[in-house]
Structure formats: C-alpha cells, structure tokens
C-alpha cells in the first residue's frame with residue numbers, strides 16, 4: 001500500500017462537469033477520482049463504476065451535470081491518522097483499492113492506494129511490464145565541480161539513462177566528530193572523510209545541477225545520508241529518495257524519509273536477511289512506496305559474490321519491486337539482472353576511471369553506459385512472455401528452406417491408397433511435415449504425383465482446393481513461377497500473371513517455358529536474390545554493389561520485355577522492383593535517407609526501361625533478408641516514399657502487408673499510409689500483416705481492416721491491378737491464393 005499525498009490528479013470539484021471528472025480518471029489511470037467542495041472537504045468518489053451506474057439510471061442526462069451529483073456520497077473514508085497496518089484489511093472488500101484519508105474536519109488529505117506493484121518516479125512507471133529504470137549514479141564523481149556534475153547529467157541523457165543520482169551529506173550532522181574531522185578514526189573512514197570533505201557539493205550547488213537535469217528532461221534522484229539532507233531534498237521537491245545500503249538498518253532515517261510521500265529506493269548491500277525483513281516491515285507501517293535493490297557492497301565486487309539468484313528471493317521476502325545496484329566490473333551483470341527480474345538498475349557513472357575517489361574505478365564511462373542501456377533494452381525485448389511457442393515469420397521461411405517434407409517415393413496415380421513405401425522424407429520443407437505421416441498413410445490419392453512431388457495438407461482432406469472464375473472490379477492476377485503457372489490457371493482465368501523470378505529463371509529461354517501465347521496480361525517481379533548471396537541495392541554507396549544492382553535490374557527488364565511476345569495483350573508490363581536501402585544491424589538516421597533516395601533515382605536514370613513500367617515496391621521496416629532480421633530504410637515511411645514517387649515519376653507497387661507493418665512500426669494510422677500511397681500506386685500486392693514483421697499473412701488473419709482498405713482503394717486507386725501475395729500461397733495447388741481471393745472478392 002502507498003499513501004498518496006499529491007492529490008491534484010485525484011480530485012475534482014463537486015461543481016465541475018462530470019466530463020472533467022472522467023477526463024481526470026483517464027489521465028490518472030487509477031479508474032477513480034474524489035469529489036471535494038470548494039473548502040477541500042470530501043463529498044464522494046467518482047469511479048468508472050459510479051459513472052456507469054449513474055448513466056444507466058439516467059440515460060438521457062447531459063454530461064454537463066456536475067460531478068457532485070454523480071459522485072457516490074457514501075464512499076468509505078478513514079481518518080488521516082490511521083496506521084497503514086489498520087488500513088490494509090479494508091482493501092479488497094467490495095473491490096476497494098482506494099481509501100480517501102480525511103482530517104478531523106473532513107478535508108481530503110491523502111489517498112491510501114492498494115498498490116505496490118508500480119512505483120512512480122517523475123513521469124516514469126516502474127514495475128512489471130515496464131522497461132527497467134536505469135539510474136546513472138554520479139554520486140560524488142563530479143569531484144566537487146558543478147560544471148562536471150552538469151556535464152555528467154548531459155552525458156547520462158545521451159547514454160539513455162532514465163535518472164541521474166547524486167549523494168547529499170551534511171558532514172556536521174553525519175559524522176560523530178562533526179565536519180571533516182577524522183582524527184582517531186580507522187584508516188578507511190579517514191580516507192572516506194578526506195574525500196568527502198574535498199569533493200562533496202553542498203545542497204545549494206547540487207540543486208543547480210538538479211535544475212539542469214530537469215531542463216534536460218531526465219529524472220533526478222539523490223541519496224540523503226542524514227536528516228538535514230532528507231529535509232533539504234524534500235524541500236527541493238526531489239521525486240524519489242535513494243537509501244544507501246549503509247542506511248538499511250538506520251530506522252530513524254528510514255522513518256523520516258518514509259514519511260515524506262516520495263518513493264524510496266533502498267539498497268540491501270552489507271545487510272543480513274533479517275535486517276531486510278525488519279526494514280520492509282517498518283516501511284509498510286509508513287505507507288510509502290518502495291523498491292529494494294540487491295547489491296554487493298564491495299568496490300569492485302567479485303563476480304562470485306554477486307549472487308544474482310538472490311533477486312528472486314528478495315522479491316519474495318520484500319513483496320515489492322526489486323532492482324540491482326551493481327559495483328562489479330563491466331555491465332554484463334546488470335544486463336543479466338534485468339533478465340532475472342530487476343526493474344531498476346543503478347550503476348556508477350564517470351568520465352574518467354582514474355580520477356581520485358573510490359567510486360570512479362567501478363564506474364562505467366558514458367559509451368559503456370550507453371551500451372549497457374542498449375543491451376538492457378535488447379534483453380527486455382528478448383524476454384517474451386512464456387506463452388506457448390509459435391513460429392515467427394522468419395522461422396517459417398527458414399523452415400521451408402531447411403526442414404523436410406513428405407514426398408512421393410515413386411510416381412503415384414489418382415485413386416491409389418498411400419502406403420509407407422510410397423512416402424519419403426526429403427528437403428525442402430514446403431510440403432507436409434514428416435510428423436504427418438500417420439495421417440497420410442491409408443488415404444486415397446485424388447491427384448497424380450510424380451516421384452519427389454510434395455504431399456500437402458490438401459491430401460489429408462476430401463475437398464480439393466481449386467481456383468475458379470473470380471469477379472473483381474479491378475484487374476487481378478496470380479503470383480506464379482515458370483514451373484507452376486500452368487497448373488494454377490487450370491481452373492481460373494486471371495487477368496494477368498505476375499512472374500516472380502528466381503535468378504535462375506532469368507537464364508531460361510522463355511520458348512522452353514511457353515508453348516503458345518497466352519490471352520492475358522503479365523507483370524514481373526525482380527528476383528529477391530542473385531548468385532553469390534547478392535541483394536540488389538540501388539541505394540548502395542559501394543560502387544561495385546551499385547553497378548551490379550543496376551546491371552541485374554536491367555537484365556530483369558530485358559527478360560520482362562522479351563516475355564511480351566508470349567502475352568500479346570500486354571503492351572507495357574509492370575515490373576516490381578525492391579529498390580534496396582537496407583542495413584543489417586540497425587535503421588539509419590532518417591537524415592540519411594534523402595541521399596539514398598537520390599542514389600536510387602540516379603540508378604533508375606541509368607536504366608533502359610523502354611516498354612516496361614517500373615514499380616517501386618513499398619517495404620517493411622524489418623525484412624527477412626536471407627532468413628534473418630534486417631532493416632529497411634527506404635520505401636517504409638509513406639511520407640518519403642510518396643515524395644520519391646512524385647519527384648521521380650516512379651509508380652508504386654503498394655504492398656499492403658509491408659506498409660501495414662511500416663504503419664505499426666512508425667505508430668501512424670494505416671489509413672494515413674493508404675491516403676499517401678494509393679494515389680501514386682500503379683500495382684497492388686494484397687496480403688495481411690501482424691505486428692512489425694509478420695508479413696505474408698493470409699487475408700483476414702492479420703490486422704488489416706479490409707473493408708476500410710477496399711473502400712479507400714476504390715476511391716484513391718480505382719482500376720489498379722492486384723495480386724494476392726500470400727506467403728506460400730502457391731503450395732497445395734494454390735490453396736492460399738484461392739482462400740485469399742475468396743475473401744477479397746466480397747470487398748473488391
């Protein structure tokens with residue numbers, strides 16, 4: 001439980017319209033506000049439930065009605081002096097999680113909240129489901145210089161820290177001899193005192209540094225080592241206090257700090273478990289929000305003494321948010337601590353490890369700290385949620401390439417019953433997976449198979465998936481390969497075929513593919529991969545890559561042109577090109593994009609495109625290039641994509657899956673993407689998407705709002721051709737394409 005005394009987000013005046021109350025409820029995310037009169041006297045509660053009950057009872061009432069009239073006047077309150085231990089049993093009854101605390105004249109002075117799973121420091125929430133809160137502990141590493149302290153704040157901001165922390169001591173109050181006098185003390189104490197006397201910053205100087213941190217938008221924390229320092233920090237308005245390990249048993253300081261209505265973060269180094277238990281019990285009587293940091297108080301701490309496994313026990317015995325304050329070398333241990341549940345990480349921070357003072361040696365330099373923060377974020381993103389394992393989109397692709405399938409061991413004819421000897425397990429994994437063997441055995445074949453042909457899911461059912469004559473308001477086509485187009489058009493007549501070339505296809509003489517001209521149109525698609533793992537990149541700054549990219553695109557244009565003789569209806573075929581602009585390890589700064597687009601434009605200007613319309617394919621933020629995650633920088637953001645199309649006159653192949661992923665990644669509405677791209681679109685790839693990298697998903701099984709998209713396309717890109725580009729839609733006699741077309745027909 002915490003006792004909240006910052007009441008502004010939780011109160012609404014009785015005369016305020018109820019809408020104001022509802023807005024406050026949304027803003028404070030606590031699902032409740034309390035209604036007070038002009039003297040601050042509690043008049044009732046206004047929760048989501050109170051409002052719902054009222055609106056059901058008064059369905060025609062205006063929202064201009066005052067909050068006081070809607071509020072529940074019988075809300076249960078408690079006296080401000082009530083001990084938190086007495087408040088605790090009141091929670092939970094009837095769903096109560098907030099108890100208003102009133103003084104003896106009925107003024108609202110606090111709210112007891114049944115919450116210790118989230119700690120709020122400045123505008124950050126800490127706890128399960130939130131990114132770890134990373135504190136750059138400057139401590140006294142400013143060595144007494146305000147300028148260096150401010151510089152460290154700037155560096156902490158750049159390194160991605162969530163907070164900077166300092167230490168404040170009143171040496172007169174803190175040490176038994178007062179001031180920096182150390183005569184008669186042990187060696188260690190003398191050394192520490194000498195350093196503190198030399199390098200501590202007084203409160204007023206530290207506050208100038210805190211002001212600077214606020215201006216830079218980073219949370220500021222401080223460890224008070226004595227009562228005057230607690231008072232000074234609270235007077236300053238510090239958003240959270242840190243309690244050093246050395247003070248874990250200092251109940252007087254804890255009582256003082258814990259009654260100041262700011263969250264406490266306590267380190268547990270140099271402590272025994274019973275001391276930690278005693279302290280948490282004490283804090284619970286104060287009603288303050290707190291977190292415990294596991295810590296090994298040696299500088300540097302030997303790895304063998306760190307005992308990260310204790311984090312779990314600490315969370316259990318403290319029943320609170322836990323974190324880790326690290327004094328070991330390097331930053332891999334804090335990263336591991338995050339993986340073991342630390343929600344707060346504190347690590348010392350300096351500009352120079354050789355400076356005088358015992359914290360410098362265990363501090364991270366700014367670049368190291370930035371790496372730690374980045375690695376923490378990467379590990380957080382890698383943590384997942386232990387839900388049942390699913391196959392990622394990239395894995396699905398690799399599974400096709402690397403796994404195995406059930407194939408015909410010999411030619412098999414329609415009507416034959418499948419026996420074990422008829423089936424072999426071979427790579428690649430395009431067909432039924434080997435574990436489907438028992439389902440396949442004993443089934444009667446409904447199609448002929450050559451030796452080596454895949455068995456598909458369709459062979460396990462009695463209904464065969466076939467194409468049919470589909471009806472659309474715009475030209476529709478099928479994505480095909482040279483080797484499968486004839487089978488795919490056996491039962492349907494698309495308006496056109498889109499040939500997705502492999503690099504080997506480019507070497508084939510079309511006369512060996514087509515035995516007669518076809519009465520339909522065609523489009524083509526640049527191969528995704530060329531010999532020697534080469535990916536076309538018309539934006540490349542590497543001249544060799546750029547020249548070869550231009551040559552490969554030109555070669556594909558030439559092949560496209562040569563196909564026209566087999567498709568007399570097609571006068572100017574579209575060729576879809578993935579232009580490039582990808583990187584392997586990270587997205588580039590958007591400022592780098594204009595030069596890259598210019599490079600693409602220069603490459604396009606070098607091509608002889610006579611008789612062929614190039615369409616630049618819109619791209620996802622994270623393509624699965626060569627079976628692994630990569631980063632696309634161009635044709636992802638609809639704004640620069642549209643600008644490129646407009647300024648170069650290049651048409652777009654609007655890939656709905658790719659651009660939906662881009663919208664999710666960029667946090668923009670997909671309708672905005674459609675509005676920007678559809679008017680510049682000459683060709684469409686229609687396919688669904690999930691998240692930021694789930695591409696190729698079956699229509700209706702992802703996140704695209706198809707009726708809305710279809711209406712927008714009717715308006716902004718009428719008559720523009722499309723293919724259903726379902727991943728692996730061609731397998732199992734085109735089952736994926738037929739399902740997609742069946743579904744699309746109702747909207748397009």
Ligand SMILES: C=C(OP(=O)(O)O)C(=O)O
Nearest residue numbers: 167223242244245267325
């Ligand atoms: C010394 C401090 O903390 P820890 O015990 O985490 O090192 C501090 O916060 O000043």
